[in-house]
Amino acid sequence: MRLVLQREIPDDDRLARQWNELVQQMECPEVFYTYEWALAVSRAYRDSINPLLMLAYERDSLVGVAALATDRAQQGTFFLAGTTADYCDFVSSPKSRRELVNCVLAELRMLGMPMLVLANLPADSATALVVGKAANFRGYNLFSQPAFQCAQVSLRTNEQKESVRHAVQHKRERRYLKSLATRVPVVVEHSGSWDQIASALPSFSKTHVARFSAMGRNSNLDSPQRVAFLLELGKLLSPRGWIALSELRAGKHSMAWQYAFQFARHRSFYQTTFDSSFREYSPGFNLILRLIEEACDSSETDFVDLGLGGEDYKKRLANGTRETLNVTLARSTVTYMRVAARYHAAAAIKTSPRLERYLRRVLGRPSSGSVQV
Numbered sequence: 057m058r059l060v061l062q063r064e065i066p067d068d069d070r071l072a073r074q075w076n077e078l079v080q081q082m083e084c085p086e087v088f089y090t091y092e093w094a095l096a097v098s099r100a101y102r103d104s105i106n107p108l109l110m111l112a113y114e115r116d117s118l119v120g121v122a123a124l125a126t127d128r129a130q131q132g133t134f135f136l137a138g139t140t141a142d143y144c145d146f147v148s149s150p151k152s153r154r155e156l157v158n159c160v161l162a163e164l165r166m167l168g169m170p171m172l173v174l175a176n177l178p179a180d181s182a183t184a185l186v187v188g189k190a191a192n193f194r195g196y197n198l199f200s201q202p203a204f205q206c207a208q209v210s211l212r213t214n215e216q217k218e219s220v221r222h223a224v225q226h227k228r229e230r231r232y233l234k235s236l237a238t239r240v241p242v243v244v245e246h247s248g249s250w251d252q253i254a255s256a257l258p259s260f261s262k263t264h265v266a267r268f269s270a271m272g273r274n275s276n277l278d279s280p281q282r283v284a285f286l287l288e289l290g291k292l293l294s295p296r297g298w299i300a301l302s303e304l305r306a307g308k309h310s311m312a313w314q315y316a317f318q319f320a321r322h323r324s325f326y327q328t329t330f331d332s333s334f335r336e337y338s339p340g341f342n343l344i345l346r347l348i349e350e351a352c353d354s355s356e357t358d359f360v361d362l363g364l365g366g367e368d369y370k371k372r373l374a375n376g377t378r379e380t381l382n383v384t385l386a387r388s389t390v391t392y393m394r395v396a397a398r399y400h401a402a403a404a405i406k407t408s409p410r411l412e413r414y415l416r417r418v419l420g421r422p423s424s425g426s427v428q429v
Contacts, residue, residue: 057119057155059163062109065091065098065123065136071111074118081149083181085320088141092292094123097136100285104128107136110163112148112156120148120156124172131171133164138175140285142206142324142364143380145181153182154190161194161385172196172385176203176364179379187383196385203382207362207374209348220375221352224345227372229338236337240307244346247301253290256301257283260313264329286315286327293317304330304343311339314347321358323351341369348373 075091087093098107105125112120125136135144148156164172177184179202191198211217224230233242247256261277268275276282293299298319304312312330316323325347330340344362351357361378362370 057152057159058113059159060111060113061163062107062111064107065095065109067095071118075121075147078118078121078147078149080320082145082147083150084143084178086141086143086145087293087298087317087319087324088137088143089145089147090298090319092296092298093141093289094136096285096288096292097125097140099288100281104281105136106130108133109136110160112152112159119152120146120159122146122156122160124160126169130169132173133169133171134173135175138173141176142326142361143178144174144176145178146183150182154186157183157186157190158193161190161196165194165387170387174381174383174385176380177383179381184381184383187385191385196387198383198385200381200383203380204364205366205377205379206364207366207370208376208378209351209360209362209374210358210376211351211360212358216375217352221349224348224352224373227341227345229341230345232337233339233342236306242304242306244343244350245303245305247303248294248297248299250291250294253294253299253301254287256303256313257286257290259310260301260315260329261286263310263313263331264327267329267332270332302343302347304339304346306334306337309334311337312343314343316347318357321356322361323347323357323359324361325363344369344373 072091072095079085079089082089094107094109097105105127108124108126110120110122110124111118112122123136124133125138126133135141137144146153146156146160161172174183174187177187184200188198188200209220211220236242247253261283264277265275277286290299290301299315299317302314302316303310310331311334313328314325315327316325325344328340328344330343348360351360359376362374364380
């Protein structure tokens with residue numbers, strides 16, 4: 057296996073095709089692993105991160121991709137998509153993963169990179185199985201900690217579809233919209249083209265910021281980089297048919313939006329918001345119910361991924377979960393011990409709600425909790 061190192065994500069149709077063909081060979085293909093996702097990140101966040109792309113070849117065939125990045129000081133290396141993607145991984149067929157991980161770690165050693173952080177790595181991926189031995193062989197200290205339990209709705213069998221359909225149709229929140237629908241038409245509209253998404257995103261972003269501000273929190277859409285990233289995603293994914301911005305409307309009024317993806321026989325819910333003036337109708341939750349009901353009627357959807365986060369509404373809908381890990385590889389034993397100590401200290405604090413509330417008050421941080429939809 058031969059590695060080719062690049063400091064950017066090139067605008068290259070041939071690479072895009074080969075890269076995405078490898079994504080389809082993954083254990084669980086995700087839109088987050090695609091060439092388009094990496095290109096969108098590199099364009100939107102060019103002022104804060106430096107791409108570090110490693111392409112693995114056997115002869116002239118692309119067999120692996122490690123889409124990494126470094127901070128400006130080049131003290132840390134991480135997944136390029138780490139702060140934007142629900143799942144991150146090295147891209148290859150499962151049988152090639154061990155060699156790919158070994159080659160990447162060897163290259164990072166030669167580059168003098170002191171630490172590699174693999175955030176949101178699926179616990180069921182081939183990478184999670186091989187990274188420990190590879191780290192030990194290449195002289196890295198490895199610390200792995202649980203990150204998220206991602207809620208999923210499995211629709212793989214007719215029985216599951218019927219069970220899920222029955223469940224969503226009988227959620228008590230649906231009656232709120234039924235009363236509204238007696239006065240005005242209530243519909244769900246899907247924007248899939250670039251022009252439609254670009255037109256709808258400003259309202260989506262403005263509503264998201266306003267909703268979080270009302271809760272005393274900061275929306276990530278306050279960041280121009282984040283907005284630019286969503287625009288780039290829409291531009292790059294819409295020609296593939298992999299993205300949709302869904303909108304719940306009551307008459308002429310927009311009540312809720314869902315920014316989501318359809319890829320490799322599953323739907324990934326990415327970002328939801330709603331107009332707080334319609335809160336009494338639970339518009340965000342009702343939009344999600346309708347989208348899940350649509351998925352039940354689709355012959356091209358095996359499951360719906362509800363995304364990162366442990367919100368209560370996800371637990372009410374899910375019939376399965378997928379775990380992710382945060383894995384840190386450090387050449388320095390001191391760095392490794394600091395990472396481990398921070399994790400264990402945070403875990404200890406969480407076992408004492410009283411202490412956690414006190415520390416959050418002292419640090420001025422909002423308490424954790426579910427986000428109402």
